[in-house]
Amino acid sequence: MTPAGEPTEPTEPTWWQANRRWVIPVGCLGFPTAIGCFIFVVLFAVFAGIKASDAYSQPVALATGHAEVTAVLGSPVAPGWFVTGSINVNGPTGDANIAVPLSGPEGRGTLYVVAEKSAGQWSYEVLEVEVEATGERIDISGSME
Numbered sequence: 001m002t003p004a005g006e007p008t009e010p011t012e013p014t015w016w017q018a019n020r021r022w023v024i025p026v027g028c029l030g031f032p033t034a035i036g037c038f039i040f041v042v043l044f045a046v047f048a049g050i051k052a053s054d055a056y057s058q059p060v061a062l063a064t065g066h067a068e069v070t071a072v073l074g075s076p077v078a079p080g081w082f083v084t085g086s087i088n089v090n091g092p093t094g095d096a097n098i099a100v101p102l103s104g105p106e107g108r109g110t111l112y113v114v115a116e117k118s119a120g121q122w123s124y125e126v127l128e129v130e131v132e133a134t135g136e137r138i139d140i141s142g143s144m145e
Contacts (some may be wrong), residue, residue: 008019028114053087055096055122059113059140063102066140069129073104092120108132 016023023104050056063069080101080112087096094117102109127141 007063021025037106038089047051047081047083049070049081050085053089053096055087055089055094055115055117056083056098056100058122059111059115059124059127060100063111063129066138068138069102069109069140070104070137072131072136073102073109074106075104076102077102085113089117093117094123100142102129 026048033096039080060079064079070077080103083100085096085098088094096115096117098115100111100113107131109131109137112126112128112130113124115122115124117123124141127139129138129140130136131138
């Protein structure tokens with residue numbers, strides 16, 4: 001303790017006291033960024049899993065090479081990234097119900113796939129491309145044989 005009347009030595013501020021002006025705003029920006037990165041990684045894994053499935057790859061290959069689809073959408077036809085729906089596989093059985101955006105130089109469309117997997121083989125109940133501009137549906141299931 002210092003005797004009365006003597007000045008005390010100034011103490012250095014703690015790390016928190018010296019840096020709180022920038023730590024709080026940066027922390028507030030970093031937290032949403034971390035959550036955004038986590039959500040991005042989860043979505044990327046989900047979309048990659050769907051795209052790796054035979055229930056996705058076989059119909060997309062069929063649609064992008066189908067003569068009537070390429071005549072309407074133009075060539076080349078490419079699948080979009082944002083696939084919606086679900087694919088459930090449990091060993092040799094499963095089901096799929098997905099919608100895949102397609103685009104070409106002359107238009108856009110959506111590939112609809114409804115399929116069931118039994119004994120390791122997919123059978124397609126619905127394989128259609130809906131043309132965005134006209135609403136016309138092109139049945140491509142006949143090309144699977």
